[in-house]
Amino acid sequence: MAFVAFLLVSAIGIQKAVAQQSVAAATLTAVPEAEGDFDFSVQEPVAPHPDIARLGTIPDWSVLDRYQKSITREEFTYLLNHCYARRESDYNGMIEIQFDRARIRKQSNFSAGGYYDLFFKPGAFAPPSENRYWRSAVEHEALPKNNNRPLEGIRIAVDPGHIGGIWHTWDDRNFKIGKDTIAVQEGRMTLKVAEILARDLSALGATVYLTRHELEPVTDLRVEDLREEARSYLIRKRKVPSSGMISQTAKVMFAISSEIRTRADLVNESMRPDLALCLHFNAAPWRGRIALNAPNHLHLLINGCYSDGEIKEDDTRLEMLLRLLQRVYYEEVGLADTLAKTMQRETGLPHMGYGGNSGKAVIDNKYVWARNLLANRMFMCPVIFFEPYCMNNKEVFARVQAGEYEGLREFGGKYKKNIYQEYADGVTAGLVRYFRQRR
Ligand SMILES: [Zn+2]
Numbered sequence: 001m002a003f004v005a006f007l008l009v010s011a012i013g014i015q016k017a018v019a020q021q022s023v024a025a026a027t028l029t030a031v032p033e034a035e036g037d038f039d040f041s042v043q044e045p046v047a048p049h050p051d052i053a054r055l056g057t058i059p060d061w062s063v064l065d066r067y068q069k070s071i072t073r074e075e076f077t078y079l080l081n082h083c084y085a086r087r088e089s090d091y092n093g094m095i096e097i098q099f100d101r102a103r104i105r106k107q108s109n110f111s112a113g114g115y116y117d118l119f120f121k122p123g124a125f126a127p128p129s130e131n132r133y134w135r136s137a138v139e140h141e142a143l144p145k146n147n148n149r150p151l152e153g154i155r156i157a158v159d160p161g162h163i164g165g166i167w168h169t170w171d172d173r174n175f176k177i178g179k180d181t182i183a184v185q186e187g188r189m190t191l192k193v194a195e196i197l198a199r200d201l202s203a204l205g206a207t208v209y210l211t212r213h214e215l216e217p218v219t220d221l222r223v224e225d226l227r228e229e230a231r232s233y234l235i236r237k238r239k240v241p242s243s244g245m246i247s248q249t250a251k252v253m254f255a256i257s258s259e260i261r262t263r264a265d266l267v268n269e270s271m272r273p274d275l276a277l278c279l280h281f282n283a284a285p286w287r288g289r290i291a292l293n294a295p296n297h298l299h300l301l302i303n304g305c306y307s308d309g310e311i312k313e314d315d316t317r318l319e320m321l322l323r324l325l326q327r328v329y330y331e332e333v334g335l336a337d338t339l340a341k342t343m344q345r346e347t348g349l350p351h352m353g354y355g356g357n358s359g360k361a362v363i364d365n366k367y368v369w370a371r372n373l374l375a376n377r378m379f380m381c382p383v384i385f386f387e388p389y390c391m392n393n394k395e396v397f398a399r400v401q402a403g404e405y406e407g408l409r410e411f412g413g414k415y416k417k418n419i420y421q422e423y424a425d426g427v428t429a430g431l432v433r434y435f436r437q438r439r
Pocket of ligand 1 (some may be wrong): 279
């Protein structure tokens with residue numbers, strides 16, 4: 001099927017006028033200089049600085065224009081309630097579903113800022129293939145029988161989570177036990193899996209892009225560059241900008257916000273893949289001294305489960321709606337369901353569940369959860385997040401120490417591949433199965 005490439009994400013627009021510019025103006029307005037200076041004439045309300053995510057940008061709602069009348073009221077409501085909003089009450093006041101349109105508040109903290117009207121499509125479902133750069137599995141050319149390159153023509157972005165190397169102290173995904181051991185460093189381990197996947201998926205016909213090739217950040221910004229932005233952000237979020245809080249926020253802005261947003265620009269503007277795989281290793285929380293007593297388990301994530309606070313961020317609300325309107329959900333859920341089964345088969349790991357509000361179960365597969373993370377919101381294509389193996393589990397630690405050996409070795413009475421190859425094989429088997437079933 002012919003595919004019309006659209007420059008969607010450059011249109012996501014969201015001008016790169018970063019938040020801080022208008023903060024000073026917003027906080028300095030309407031303070032009378034002295035008694036007697038009051039002006040009793042009717043004044044236009046002054047807009048406060050919008051509520052936006054860390055390093056986010058003020059949204060341009062006109063990017064939704066191309067999605068006018070592209071979704072029915074029923075489908076819009078279903079996707080919003082079933083996957084995207086954590087609960088229906090979480091979008092109260094922000095998205096109002098009327099008979100013929102969704103009324104979307106443009107600025108959450110300023111009602112006079114008005115609404116964007118997204119009109120529903122009367123009648124039946126129509127696929128939205130022209131309003132996105134990625135193609136679903138069924139939109140790819142059919143495969144000849146017994147084809148040994150089932151991923152031919154599929155563009156896949158592989159995102160090795162975290163940074164690793166000397167940067168591990170910024171993302172806190174690192175520990176070492178004893179003198180003569182290999183440090184357990186998530187950013188290094190995810191890169192090993194990514195390199196194996198690049199080789200194996202290419203051999204099956206895919207075009208593979210890595211968002212990072214080294215143990216180095218992709219962003220040019222560093223913690224020191226972000227201190228002022230961190231201070232402005234804390235003030236906007238009504239938090240006390242103590243030096244400890246500023247340092248902590250600047251660190252998160254470097255290792256997560258700026259790093260992932262830079263990778264998202266690469267994904268959306270140059271790679272423009274059909275799907276993205278975000279590779280991680282899990283860990284049970286630890287403080288100070290590490291103990292290897294964590295249970296071992298596996299889960300996969302798709303995008304969804306936005307809280308009220310997240311939906312109130314103007315940029316986040318727009319990004320959520322773009323995912324909904326591109327029908328990313330159907331592709332993500334199909335991929336995650338298949339990949340969870342092959343990962344489970346390959347690793348033998350039990351599932352992990354989310355208590356409380358942090359994750360949402362959207363399909364009948366205990367390994368698959370919806371969560372709103374920066375990468376699975378910003379990469380504007382189907383994104384699967386992998387969270388296998390707890391790094392502070394005793395057997396996982398031993399397997400990391402064993403490195404990338406050939407063949408099988410015994411752990412806990414079972415012969416196993418090296419942990420990186422096993423991880424990659426679970427992913428590859430799932431992609432092959434998914435695309436074979438649909439092409
Ligand atoms: Zn991680």
